[in-house]
Amino acid sequence: NAGVTQTPKFRILKIGQSMTLQCTQDMNHNYMYWYRQDPGMGLKLIYYSVGAGITDKGEVPNGYNVSRSTTEDFPLRLELAAPSQTSVYFCASSYAGQGEYSNQPQHFGDGTRLSIL
Amino acid sequence: AQTVTQSQPEMSVQEAETVTLSCTYDTSENNYYLFWYKQPPSRQMILVIRQEAYKQQNATENRFSVNFQKAAKSFSLKISDSQLGDTAMYFCAFMKPFYGGSQGNLIFGKGTKLSVKP
Numbered sequence: 001n002a003g004v005t006q007t008p009k010f011r012i013l014k015i016g017q018s019m020t021l022q023c024t025q026d027m028n029h030n031y032m033y034w035y036r037q038d039p040g041m042g043l044k045l046i047y048y049s050v051g052a053g054i055t056d057k058g059e060v061p062n063g064y065n066v067s068r069s070t071t072e073d074f075p076l077r078l079e080l081a082a083p084s085q086t087s088v089y090f091c092a093s094s095y096a097g098q099g100e101y102s103n104q105p106q107h108f109g110d111g112t113r114l115s116i117l
Numbered sequence: 118a119q120t121v122t123q124s125q126p127e128m129s130v131q132e133a134e135t136v137t138l139s140c141t142y143d144t145s146e147n148n149y150y151l152f153w154y155k156q157p158p159s160r161q162m163i164l165v166i167r168q169e170a171y172k173q174q175n176a177t178e179n180r181f182s183v184n185f186q187k188a189a190k191s192f193s194l195k196i197s198d199s200q201l202g203d204t205a206m207y208f209c210a211f212m213k214p215f216y217g218g219s220q221g222n223l224i225f226g227k228g229t230k231l232s233v234k235p
Contacts, residue, residue: 031221042121042208042225043162050220058222090162096215105152106223108162
């Protein structure tokens, strides 16, 4: 059971380059999230999705874009990389439903360490 | 808006001893969820324990237990019989329930770095 899988694990980008961080989950979770973790800080929400075709901004969305064409995949796009985007990025998923399956804890991927030089 | 505060940036404890990590939060919600996550050097985010605000009984998971004081908005984590493998960053997190329009995201504190010494 793979859970939440993020690729790549490490990446170095030059200023102005673009890239996509991949995230896929095999738990049939409807909610997915992207967080960033800066040194010495907790995680902050970048974007989230409540299901295929539905995304919305979190606390720190500037400089990023997302899409959710399937339940499984939730890629994060950096269009013009800037040094301020140097961080560790986490993808997470959870299931929101009825009764005992409501409000389940989030499952996290192993993170992507991204450096912009 | 909800905030989570962890006032202890770093702590250390001797192996086999007990340590308590502090967390306070601010919210106007009556029902919510609180979590402690462990982040070892491997960078994984591992759920340690979860507390539902409407439950008065403190949650326990093996050597981990919480002291949940709803009126004081306090949620501390106690680790008993500390082990070397407990060395990690510990994050306290808050979540509103999904019903009522919440997106279910976690709001994190800045973390406490715990070192367990042999």
